[in-house]
Amino acid sequence: MTMHTDQVDVTADIVTTLVKEQFPQWSGEEIRPLPAAGTVHAIFRIGTGLAARFPLRLADAAETLAVLEREARASAELARVSRFPVPEPVALGEPGEGYPMPWSVQTWLPGTVASDADPSGSDAFAEDLAAFIAALREAETCGRQFSGDNRGGVIADHDDWMTTCFEESEGLLDVPRLRRLWSRFRELPRTxxxxxxxxxxxxGNVLVTGDRLTGVLDTGGFGPADPALDLVSAWHLLRPGPRDVLRRTLACDDLEWERGKAWAFEQAMGLVWYYVDSNPTMSLLGRRTLDRILESTR
Structure with a gap:
């Protein structure tokens, strides 16, 4: 089952042809799909050192190229400030036979995604995560401010989306209770x-080895936003004890902590119903995050 009504099918044969035609220097490398629960890209290994990322949702080729170029610049910028390994951009591919949009190639990072090797009970992992977030916070915004309609701006701007989520979640979740919680979250001020x-x-965007953070993926969204935004990790990735370690290490006050919880709530609500049939891993992530948030508000 596809995850999106406008999803583009990408196969290893298509990728092999595109690589051979556009990047002959890699044509002898093995091409294999990466089993993943991601919702934005299909990812294929190119040999042992590279990964090709193909946007899943059909879009205008010129617009897609602009997005990929912007993501490449953001990824390169994040790589310069991160204390942990992150993928670095290598090349941009063009539309070709079997695939109608541009695509990207980046370096491959070893490790296991945290959805497969659960580090949620590790204080050391929480400290690593805090160090990663702190390094990003210390980076210069260069006068830039949040722009866009995704998470990271004004919480209440997401009211329409949350209305949709509540309506679609009837029969799946305790919607009345969740509506009450959102009514409080949306009023949290930005200071x-x-x-x-x-x-x-x-x-799915965090790599671990043992119980330590060893890399961070999907870095193309690096940019200015609410300082509370990266605190979604506290609820998506951590149990109560390590969650407290993250909070103490980052010295979060009550308001910032609650705003981070609000952003995690907004994200989790969309995951549960949208992917309930097409991507059970993402749907279960949303449920688990909501359970953690509800447990913390009793």
Whole structure:
């Protein structure tokens, strides 16, 4: 089952042809799909050192290229400030036979995604995660501010989306209770300036070895946002004890902590119903995050 009504099918044969035609220097490398629960890209290994990323949702080729170029610049910028390995941009591919949009190539990072090797009970992992977030916060915004309609700006701007989520979640979740919680979250005031943020610290974007953070993926959204945005990781990735370690290490006050919880709530609500049939891993992530948030508000 596809995840999106406008999803583009990408196969290893298509990728092999595109690589052979556009990047002959890699044509002898093995091409293999990466089993993943991601929702934005299909990812294929190229040999042992590279990964090709193909946007899943059909879009205008010129617009897609602009997005990929912007993501490449953001990824390169994040790589310069991160204390942990992150993928670095290598090349941009063009539309070709079997695939109608531009695509990207980046370096491959070893490790296991946190959704497969759960580090949620590790204080050391929480300290690593805090160090990563702190390094991003210390990076210069260069006068840039949050722009866009995704998470990271004004919480209440997401009312329409949340209305949709509540309606679609009837029969799946305790919607009356969740509506009451959102009514409180949406009123949380913003009191601090934007900082540089990863923007999507969910288990599928975090690499671990043992119980330590060893890399961070999906860095193309690096940019200025609410300082609380990267605190979604506290709820997506951590149990109560390590969650407290993250909070103490980052010295979060009550308001910032609650705003981070609000952003995690907004994200989790969309995951549960949208992917309930097409991507059970993402749907279960949303449920688990909501359970953690509800447990913390009793």
């Amino acid at each position: 601090s300036a934007d900082v540089m943020s990863h923007g999507d610290l969910i288990p």
